Structure formats: structure tokens, C-alpha cells
Amino acid sequence: ADLALHAAKANKQSLQLFDPNLRPFRPEHLSLLGELNEAMRQAQLQLYFQPKIPLDRSSARYAEVLIRWLHPHRGMIPPIEFIPFAEQTGDIKQLTRWVIEKAFRQCADWLAQQLPIHLSINISSHDLLDESFSPFVQQQLISTGVPPALICLEITESSFVDDPQRAMRSLQQLRELGLQLSIDDFGTGYSSLSYLRQLPVQELKIDRAFIMSLQAEGSDAAIVKSTIELGHNLGMRIVAEGVETEAQVMLLRDWGCDFAQGYLFSKPVDGHQYIAHTYLQSV
Numbered sequence: 001a002d003l004a005l006h007a008a009k010a011n012k013q014s015l016q017l018f019d020p021n022l023r024p025f026r027p028e029h030l031s032l033l034g035e036l037n038e039a040m041r042q043a044q045l046q047l048y049f050q051p052k053i054p055l056d057r058s059s060a061r062y063a064e065v066l067i068r069w070l071h072p073h074r075g076m077i078p079p080i081e082f083i084p085f086a087e088q089t090g091d092i093k094q095l096t097r098w099v100i101e102k103a104f105r106q107c108a109d110w111l112a113q114q115l116p117i118h119l120s121i122n123i124s125s126h127d128l129l130d131e132s133f134s135p136f137v138q139q140q141l142i143s144t145g146v147p148p149a150l151i152c153l154e155i156t157e158s159s160f161v162d163d164p165q166r167a168m169r170s171l172q173q174l175r176e177l178g179l180q181l182s183i184d185d186f187g188t189g190y191s192s193l194s195y196l197r198q199l200p201v202q203e204l205k206i207d208r209a210f211i212m213s214l215q216a217e218g219s220d221a222a223i224v225k226s227t228i229e230l231g232h233n234l235g236m237r238i239v240a241e242g243v244e245t246e247a248q249v250m251l252l253r254d255w256g257c258d259f260a261q262g263y264l265f266s267k268p269v270d271g272h273q274y275i276a277h278t279y280l281q282s283v
């Protein structure tokens, strides 16, 4: 009976979360923004980590940082419910800085425990267009002592739409700091190939949409194989997102993909779980 009660409660919570009246996208819920600031102060926001697994059996460890909001009344709010909203208002800049501070500190802590872990952090177009962003990152590198080579920043192709030149300048500055740069959700945006050639990025992440129904042949296979080849020819590493089956891993490894990330290995978990259960995972 206890279990049933729990299930009912959990169910009710998730129903509440999807109650349209509580959806943060609505203008009448602008208050969520104020709450976001408070959430940053009150530790309602947490970093979760999802492993990015090298397919060449290298022993290096990699994880993507994904934010979670544990709201006292609404329960767990997934990032899709507040990140796009924070991007519309520009509040994302503050959020990114909060994430970077936390992630760098976590990285330094793990390093001090002899656990060198490469962390990938998502940043938005607003961050790239903000001239004080790379100085901020530099200052965080100095104050935490994190080696820049352990940090990878993930950007999406849409970051270049508004002001490509400014975005490019930012990327170059970040690269000069020694950070790794990655294009997230590759294949879903509008970037032209000539553009890709000029970007100072070291990694491409193939969007989950192309991995989801991946087979040995067919159009997804064609896209994935040629993206791997294209990226390699440009000197980039390739990550496949949303890997859920062994069969996908086998194909990806056959085709020379460098990393796989997805529920097959682990869902995003908190830092303790990551070290306790996920950190040592490999193919």
C-alpha cells in the first residue's frame, strides 16, 4: 500500500509538472525567472553528469554537465522547461556562469582526489555574443586551477546566426585559453560546410535524431558515416549522442566514431552517483 501511495504521489507530481497552468513558458509565469535567481542561491539547481565514453578503450574519463532544477513545489523541472525561456530573456548568461563556476570547482575537487575528468559544458549564443564571457572563463580557470584542456564548451550551430563574426571571435578567444570546443546537435542547424571549416572546434556531436533509428544501411547510416568522415577530415573528434543500444555502438565503432554518449551507458546522474557507479564505465 505504501508503494502504491508513493507511485500515486509521484504520478501526481509529474502530472502537476505538465499542468499547462504551471508551464514556465507562459508569460504569466515570468515569476519563474525571479525564482531562477533564487534557485541559484538556494542550491535548488544541481549539476548532473552523463559519461561520454571513448570507443577506442582509452582510459580517459569524460562527462557532459547537464543542469537539473529541483524545485520545492514543482518537483524536478527538466532543462527544456526553463533553458529556452532563460535564453529568450537573456538570463541564460547568469545561469551559464553559475554552471561554469560549479563545474570548474567540481572538476578541481575531483582532480585533487586523483580523478581527472574532462567536463563538457553547454553554453548558449548569448554567452558567445557577450564580450565579458571569455575573460570570465579565464578568471575561473585561474581561480580554480583547472587545466583548460579538461574543459570542453558545447555550442549549437544556431549560435552563429545572429552575429557570426562576433561569435567566431569569442570562439577564438576561448580556444586561445586552451579550452576544447564542440558543436552540439550537429546536423540539425543551419551551418554551412564552408563555415564549419573556419570554426576552431575540435569536436562534433551528431544529434540523437540520426542515432535513434540507426541501422547498418539507410539514410541515417549515410549521414552518420559521412559526418564521421567529414569531421575526421577536418581534424575533429566525433561523438554520437543518444546511444541506447549495443547494436548502435557496434556500428559506430565500425565506422570510426570516437565517442558514444547515451542511456546505454548511463542517464545523467549527480556527482556522487557519477563517481560511485558511472565513472569507471567503459566499452
Ligand code: C2E
Binding pocket: 050, 065, 066, 067, 078, 079, 080, 083, 092, 096, 099, 122, 123, 124, 184, 185, 241, 242, 243, 244, 261, 262, 263, 264, 268
Ligand atoms: P543536449 O545538450 O543536447 O543534451 C543531451 C540531452 O539528451 C540531455 O537532456 C540528456 O539527458 C539527453 N540524453 C542523453 N542520452 C540520451 C539517450 O540515450 N536517450 C534520450 N532519449 N535522451 C538522452 P537534458 O539533460 O534534459 O537536457 C536537455 C537540453 O537542455 C540539453 O540538450 C541542452 O541543450 C540543455 N541544457 C542542459 N543543461 C544545460 C546547461 O547547463 N546550460 C545550457 N545552456 N543548456 C543546458
Ligand code: CA
Binding pocket: 064, 122, 154, 184
Ligand atoms: Ca550538449
Ligand code: CA
Binding pocket: 184, 185, 205, 207, 241
Ligand atoms: Ca546535444
Ligand code: CA
Binding pocket: 185
Ligand atoms: Ca539537444
